[in-house]
Amino acid sequence: METYRTARIVHSVLIFVGWLTTGVSLLTMAIIFAKFGALGWISAGILLAIAMSGVLTVVVSQMGVAQIATAENTDRMVHLLRAALEAPRPDRRIVAPPLTRTDDETISQLRAPRRH
Numbered sequence: 194m195e196t197y198r199t200a201r202i203v204h205s206v207l208i209f210v211g212w213l214t215t216g217v218s219l220l221t222m223a224i225i226f227a228k229f230g231a232l233g234w235i236s237a238g239i240l241l242a243i244a245m246s247g248v249l250t251v252v253v254s255q256m257g258v259a260q261i262a263t264a265e266n267t268d269r270m271v272h273l274l275r276a277a278l279e280a281p282r283p284d285r286r287i288v289a290p291p292l293t294r295t296d297d298e299t300i301s302q303l304r305a306p307r308r309h
Contacts, residue, residue: 197261204261207254214247 222240225233 211250
């Protein structure tokens, strides 16, 4: 679907930048500890905060990608439902995928009488 192509590109760039930020800050933190030992605690704290912001950038961008996928799936469902509703009356039916064993078990559990 072309509607969200730009958003996918932006999120992909943000994910890359987030991982790059995290990696560079953790690598720099390791170098500072190797050179300065315990004196590098202040710098390490700042770099750890930068690494965490990189991870949060990745998380937010992945949530955006998930939102785009949800929008695309919703669009597909709308098209399928419209096609099913606009079909001639005798052929008007929605064909569902075959049930799996876990679906059968779930349905039988739902149909079983409840005990209070």
